[in-house]
Amino acid sequence: MSDEGFDAGHRVAPVPAGRLTARRERLGSTVLVVLAGELDLDSLAPADEALERALADGPARVVVDLAELGFCDSSGLNLLLRTRIAAQEAEIELRLAAAPDGQFGRLLELTGAGAVFSLHASVPDALADA
Numbered sequence: 001m002s003d004e005g006f007d008a009g010h011r012v013a014p015v016p017a018g019r020l021t022a023r024r025e026r027l028g029s030t031v032l033v034v035l036a037g038e039l040d041l042d043s044l045a046p047a048d049e050a051l052e053r054a055l056a057d058g059p060a061r062v063v064v065d066l067a068e069l070g071f072c073d074s075s076g077l078n079l080l081l082r083t084r085i086a087a088q089e090a091e092i093e094l095r096l097a098a099a100p101d102g103q104f105g106r107l108l109e110l111t112g113a114g115a116v117f118s119l120h121a122s123v124p125d126a127l128a129d130a
Contacts, residue, residue, distance in 0.1 A: 036068035039076035
């Protein structure tokens, strides 16, 4: 994902990777990362890059919008868990927004990973008090 044109208030165009798109948007002291499609081993790279760059931007908070995430396997969950650890080390708050009730919600439930994330029903909820 290119940093071209990325600064406060500007969007970066989505970068397709087969079945996944990932984009970042700066919203004040928060970086919003939108993941859409299927997050699995084959489509991990753009999501990984978008999340790494979001943390590198040094925001107070990163919100990951999962409303359009149709599928996530264990490699995608592992990426989100690694991102959570990196965010904690950088003292950046990480919030997951609009985590689907379907397959991803079940993955969080089965693995117990839902207990370690700050989960929010929607992006506006995750941005509240930002």
